[in-house]
Amino acid sequence: MRRLRPYAIPYLLWMGIFILIPTIILIILGFSNLELYNLGVFDLTLVNFRIFIQDQVINALLNSLIYSVITTVICFIIGYPVAYYLSTLPEKKRKILLAMMIVPLWSNMLLRIIAWEKIFQPTSIINDLFGISIDLLGTPTGVLIGMIAMYLPFMIFPIFSVLEKMDYKLIEAAKDLGASDYQTFIKVTFPLSSGGVVSGVIMTMLPAMTSFVLPARIGLGKINLIGNIIESKFMKEVLGSSGASINQGALISLLLMIFSVISFVLITRVDKEGETLI
Amino acid sequence: MGKKLIIMKNISKSFGDQLVLDNFNLYINENEFITLLGPSGCGKTTCLRILGGFETADEGTVEFNGKIINDLEPNQREINTCFQKYALFPHLNVYDNIAFGLKIKKMSKDAIHERVMNILKMVKLTGFENRMISTLSGGQQQRVAIARALVNRPKVLLLDEPLAALDLKLRQEMQYELKEMQRELGITFVYVTHDQEEALTMSDTIVVMDHGKILQIGTPEDIYNEPSSRFVANFIGESNIIKGVMLEDYSVEFFGETFECVDKGFKKSEAVDVIIRPEDLDFISPSKAKIVGIVDSLIFRGVHYEINVLVEGKELTIHTTKHRKIGDKVGLSVEPNNIHIIPRDNNA
Numbered sequence: 001m002r003r004l005r006p007y008a009i010p011y012l013l014w015m016g017i018f019i020l021i022p023t024i025i026l027i028i029l030g031f032s033n034l035e036l037y038n039l040g041v042f043d044l045t046l047v048n049f050r051i052f053i054q055d056q057v058i059n060a061l062l063n064s065l066i067y068s069v070i071t072t073v074i075c076f077i078i079g080y081p082v083a084y085y086l087s088t089l090p091e092k093k094r095k096i097l098l099a100m101m102i103v104p105l106w107s108n109m110l111l112r113i114i115a116w117e118k119i120f121q122p123t124s125i126i127n128d129l130f131g132i133s134i135d136l137l138g139t140p141t142g143v144l145i146g147m148i149a150m151y152l153p154f155m156i157f158p159i160f161s162v163l164e165k166m167d168y169k170l171i172e173a174a175k176d177l178g179a180s181d182y183q184t185f186i187k188v189t190f191p192l193s194s195g196g197v198v199s200g201v202i203m204t205m206l207p208a209m210t211s212f213v214l215p216a217r218i219g220l221g222k223i224n225l226i227g228n229i230i231e232s233k234f235m236k237e238v239l240g241s242s243g244a245s246i247n248q249g250a251l252i253s254l255l256l257m258i259f260s261v262i263s264f265v266l267i268t269r270v271d272k273e274g275e276t277l278i
Numbered sequence: 279m280g281k282k283l284i285i286m287k288n289i290s291k292s293f294g295d296q297l298v299l300d301n302f303n304l305y306i307n308e309n310e311f312i313t314l315l316g317p318s319g320c321g322k323t324t325c326l327r328i329l330g331g332f333e334t335a336d337e338g339t340v341e342f343n344g345k346i347i348n349d350l351e352p353n354q355r356e357i358n359t360c361f362q363k364y365a366l367f368p369h370l371n372v373y374d375n376i377a378f379g380l381k382i383k384k385m386s387k388d389a390i391h392e393r394v395m396n397i398l399k400m401v402k403l404t405g406f407e408n409r410m411i412s413t414l415s416g417g418q419q420q421r422v423a424i425a426r427a428l429v430n431r432p433k434v435l436l437l438d439e440p441l442a443a444l445d446l447k448l449r450q451e452m453q454y455e456l457k458e459m460q461r462e463l464g465i466t467f468v469y470v471t472h473d474q475e476e477a478l479t480m481s482d483t484i485v486v487m488d489h490g491k492i493l494q495i496g497t498p499e500d501i502y503n504e505p506s507s508r509f510v511a512n513f514i515g516e517s518n519i520i521k522g523v524m525l526e527d528y529s530v531e532f533f534g535e536t537f538e539c540v541d542k543g544f545k546k547s548e549a550v551d552v553i554i555r556p557e558d559l560d561f562i563s564p565s566k567a568k569i570v571g572i573v574d575s576l577i578f579r580g581v582h583y584e585i586n587v588l589v590e591g592k593e594l595t596i597h598t599t600k601h602r603k604i605g606d607k608v609g610l611s612v613e614p615n616n617i618h619i620i621p622r623d624n625n626a
Contacts, residue, residue, distance in 0.1 A: 177379035
């Protein structure tokens, strides 16, 4: 193993440059008054925390929470049965269906968001073909549908991978001991797939909570999630317009990072071998 | 033996093109310890799964206590299974694994507690209630699996090679304990194994199977002493199978000599196979012997020597406590009641 160590160095360097250093910069920015075009001024301060009492930010945080929770719940309700169905299929059919879910993921997320944006326009291809107008741009429903479509696979895959590996003999054992199909599911199948559910929930909720392109494009900027606030804080700073603060942006980013770390710890707790992470 | 509890009538089952059970007929008595014995792929596990309700027969009926149960789901049958690799629930501890079936039946907490504690005592796992399954040894898991099935007090317990994963010492212990439990509880055990020694030790009745068919049913003594075919003779213990000719009732010729035997009912001069168990051949002085040969090889087996003697180009295996050297000229004798005659199997 020791001989392999040199091969890890490029990656460790990469992580250092693009993860560790930016994190340190975020911490410095979040707890100081350092500005992008005024590097001469530098004082440590907690003044940036004031952003968390701004209505705009509180609303965005609440929006993030509400939209990500609804997305996750609906993804779970749709995703669990799909994952279960997939796990019961013979290998050939299963592979075809999995491919149908995975291949679209290979196309750029932005493209898929723009596709939804086009579909939700009053004059869309759907309107041309079927005469139905799905006018959902700038509505909460449109944003939710977009998010569910975007993140559903991340719910399905971890649950599927746990169910697929489950020993079928356990289900037979439960039935042998008198359990009905429903009881078997509640007492055996579901508890044994809980690791996959936790992974799926986190892998859906986290990107949903932090998404910003999707609400910006499909929500037409009317629905702000926390990602949109961070983006605008940084972009305005770059553009030099008013209301900008990379310090505040950095602080909100750190908050989200804390969420990510907690989630990661949770996942590693329920899934020690990392089998549900794709 | 009690009354017939299970009757399997004309059962056939195929997986794809492969016929696994071929017009299979078997009845199982109440309180019987019956073993399905055969090489892997002979259909014994499929037979068990049909009894448990995990497979449905393509043809034929399964009768349980006078009712046809073909269409009953596994959870509706008064039959419990002890699975090959135990199939214990990894998310539950020992107590909850064993209590699983009782909780499904919605028994009261106190009643469940009492039953679980009793069965734990019986399988010698008192104090293990709160242990998770992954922390148990193979032998302990095996006991939990048996306890989980028995705690429901089924009429029939199906056991699918339950001891296959255990080491020899533990396996022998468990054989004894299983037999004891069966006797104590008066539950019918249907046991599947490919291990002939296990079958001989534990069973009231042995069913020898091959290619989805029953070759012989009988007590362990019957099966061992009176194998009905070359396959059974070879599968159950070791056998010397010698080509011979039945001269008349109670008289058989092999190795060019005439021997007295206890079999009758063959045609005059019918070609037969003569089966002699290795422990039934005895050394005598070559001058007095009808069978004379040269010691070919010798292996020390602990309790006995395994000596191969070459007689007229045919190798005979002998289990004996007497020592002979390789190259020794030896005479062999066999008692008439240890000569067992079966019709010649020309395919073998």
